[in-house]
Amino acid sequence: MIVGARRWRRGLAGIALVALTAAGAVGLGPLPPAGPLLDPFGGLWAVATTAEPPSRSRARLPGLGAPVRVVYDDRAVPHIFAATESDAYRALGYVIARDRLFQLDLQARAGGGTLTELLGPSLLPADRDTRATGFRRAAERILAGMAPSSAARQALDQYVAGVNAYMDGLGRRDLPLEYRLLGRRPARWTAADPIYVYLQMGRTLAWSGEEFTRLAAAARAGRAAADALFPVHAPLQEPIVPAPHEPRALADTIPPPGAPDSSALLAAETMPRVPSGSGFGRAARDPDADAPGSNNWAVAPRRTRNGFALLAGDPHLDLTLPSIWYEAQLAAPGLDVYGVTIPGLPAIIIGFNRDVAWSFTNTQADVLDYWRETVDDTLRPARYRVDGSWRPLETRLETYRDPRGRVLATDTLRFTHRGPLRRTAGRWLSFRWTVLEAGDLAAPLQRAAHARSAREWLDAMAPYQAPAQNMLVADGRGTIAIRSTGRFPRRPGDGRGDLVHDGGSSASDWTGAWPVSEEPQSVDPAQGFLASANQEPVDPVVNGAYLGADWFSPWRALRINQLLRADSSVTPDAMRRWQTDVASPRADRFAPFFIAAARAHAGDTLLAHAADVLARWDRRHTAGAAGATLFERAMDNMGPRLFDELSANGLPSAMIASRLLDEPDNVWWDVRATRTVERRDDVLAASLRAAYHALGAEHGAPERGGWAWARVHRANVPHLLRLPSLSAVDLPPPGGPSTLSPSEGAGDNGSSWRMVVELGPEVHGWGTYPGGQSGNPASTHYADYLPAWVAGRLDSLRFPHSPTQLRPSATLLLEGAR
Amino acid sequence: MRSAPAVAVLAVAVALATAAGGWWTVPLVAALWARVTPIRRPVVGAGAGGALGWTLLLGWTALHGPVTRLAARVAPIFHAPAWALLLATLLYPALLAGAAAGVVRPRRRWDARAVA
Structure with missing residues (x-):
């Protein structure tokens, strides 16, 4: 009996042990293996x-020419002191891998279309999009175009070797948390991986589809209306290149909605899906969204209190933990540069050296065109027709694997001489995109890091191709300059790229690129300052050549220029305050019309209350501003009412609505769904009433405090895997839509790096970003910069001449293999 | 052999083996221990030794890094409070070691006379 019970217990124990x-x-x-976790x-621990x-x-x-000394300051920023530049880039790869290994891996996989190998089959659509966009082929071509002996290729190889050296020494205890949660290990890097990171950045900044937005509008309201609602030139001009009499509004009229255009409808249906399935790419841009936008401005010495040039920059990107940015100093003979780099790219992207400081905003140029192609087989084409003859399609087979190496799917990709060929809605479209054809992003930046003057810096950046950037630079001699730099395609005919071209004729192909001398630029302007905020670079009266058609509304540009014009004794602290300025020129334009429309409806007590809330508001998106909440909700309501003739997914920007404010009887104000004929004030009042009513239902009466902007809208900095407990959520918003410090939508986009630099005899920089150096x-140091970012403070950036000038929080001595 | 010293020996062995070879050494060490160690309740003793071994390691880790901060960040991923993750870390080796000890037949059984 006892023996039987014992056997029974032993059997149970065996089952438990196996389980x-x-x-x-x-x-x-979904749980990772418990043992190693x-x-x-x-x-895990x-x-x-x-x-x-x-x-x-x-x-x-291994591979270092001499030992490299890495000194970490109190903000965990590595200051890398090397005997040669190549050693510095090798060390940079090593220290970034040490701090941000999972991010490096994830970003490279996102750009290389191998997310399924890390995260599983659910990422297959994202990987398919990435590869169909041609990223893997482009990376191979970019690498093949780099001479093995070139400085750029060597820096790339050094960087990759640094990353791999860290991975090679990775012990069981060093694996980042995310790999433990996923039950995976990082893959060794190849030279293609930094290129994938760069292509991924190109997708974030330079993927556009304005052709299809306009076609969708034409399909519903006719081509004339579509052209006016999605104009090539921004109707409100405050351009980057200063010109007299600005800001000003263009005098173009907006024709009434016309008959639907059936051919446009057919074309619009072929709109390719934007590669956004992973969440790592970007969806089609909301015309009024300020993301991914950015600010930069510079002030000449004669307008600064200390008599030195000042430069400020704050790129607005998706906010993540860890951040897209990583601070570092690289010091080697002939090189001494500080700033932020993107993990995976062997260069300081935004920063300063001893003589020059620089920052970027996205140019928003049209560098992506589509062609309708005629193919020999609608399902499996092998040839496409150009100028009456058939040309063979280039094909390549892409294989997708899961984390265990099993094949998930295969795709045959096709390419014309223009670029990737994709089938949508039964039609074949090819596209050409400068991002896929660019050289190495990092090479010009590596050269520019040596510049001793703004002019030298601009010359070094001249070969830069994509994604096109408004490159602002200032130097210690007092020069300030800006140039919209990139490869801007020359097109035949009227030069427009915002229409889908006929692929049957080679006459529709790009014919070249703008020479650097023709790129929008300004050096030491008479006004003594320069500013860019993704607005149209040049007033079309000065130069009407087609550069793009996807300009951000210039609300931020208006505000920066307003502040700069008003202050002839600018200080670094003023620059810092302006970076977090929450005043809204957009509200200055629209709010008075809402108030007037509400008061025109006498006897409507709800509208009277709404008008009072708006009237009391100072049009700043401060934390307690109930008016900001009401205004934004009313603006959200107005768009679909005003443009009810169009698809809700493709509404014109607030610049267009702003134009219509001055035409109260314009037929666009009429809401087609009603029998009455609405005018401007009817739509504004209805939008405001709906906003007031909805906010009351959601947050109670406004006087109870529930409408405060910071209670309704929050900022969020999600972890790369969107894990809430590793994210920083529910933060006070740094501003509002279209303010200099923007925050909108889900609050997960905004100033990703704020920097101010004073170019005195000893250059001094201040900066912060929403995150921390450690991954x-x-x-x-995971999120230790966040409090400063939320409060609008900047940290003083340490830029020592030698390791001994720094009080280190940690040191790392990197030595080559014996 | 008295239980407490035997459990202490197992705890140290589990800690050393885990550090050297990983989690999977826990049932091996516990089984071996149960086979050669004559104590009255080997399953309970092995469970205690397993938990104690990992407690030693967790304590050592806590001396070198912010274990509680990490627990607070990671536990919500599993929809659990931080203490539950810490508890799971001690319970898992206890169950592993106990189950392994329950499988093996002790070389000298204290209850042999009862069976006879």
């Missing part, structure tokens, strides 16, 4: 032991 071992080895459902020595770098450490970095969530 526990299985749970430990392979995991249950919970192991307190080499598992080991992440805590790598939270902070040891105060003194040494590591092997380790247990580190004190």
